Amino acid sequence: MTKRRSSNDRQQNYTKLDNDYVRNTDKAINRKIEGRKRKMRRIAFFAIVPVVIIAVLGNILLNQNETLAAKEQEKVEAKEHLADLKEERESLNLRIKQLEDPEYIAKLLRKEYFLSKEGEINFILPDEKGEKEKKGDIPDKKDAVSEKKGKKDD
Structure with missing residues (x-):
């Protein structure tokens, strides 16, 4: 019968050397890993920030376009109302002249x-x-x- 080896058996027992070379190498590897992490964070930051800024500016632009369209519609309605009022004023002035x-x-x-x-x-x-009599004109x-x-x- 053969024995199955567990994963613990596969592990080798070793001791880590504790000298200046190993410590410096570990520090260099850790610095390199941390540098990569910082670089990825910077890339993510500079990729996300412009997207957020563009989204905010786009939202502002859309809101301004909606407001502008509403104001233009109000302007058209005000001009129509002004034309109606001018027409009414003219008819009232004519009525005044007639009554004089x-x-x-x-x-x-x-x-x-x-x-x-x-x-x-x-x-x-x-x-x-008979229409004129009905209107009173x-x-x-x-x-x-x-x-x-x-x-x-x-």
Whole structure:
């Protein structure tokens, strides 16, 4: 029968020499290993730091683009609102000018409140264009004249 050898049997018994040469060699090997570790740490640091910086700057850039797009949208909406307000202002100024005209006021009073001058009789006739009455708009003289001209041309 053969004996199986265990791993302990394979180990050789030896003693380490303790002299200056061996100590210096061990120190040199340890320094070399530590130098490699420091070098790998430096490489990892200089590889990770730029990636982190680029990620942060990219995030800032994306946030600024979103903010810029939102501000541009607000600007467009504000311009549209301004145009609406200008249009409303023009129509209100026209309405003011109309209300300063005594003839327009008399026409308005006859139409809305059925007031009449002395000796005048009001007749209510059905209007083909009932939309203007529903809106409360009363055509001024220029519109009435242009409507008459348009009917003559047809």
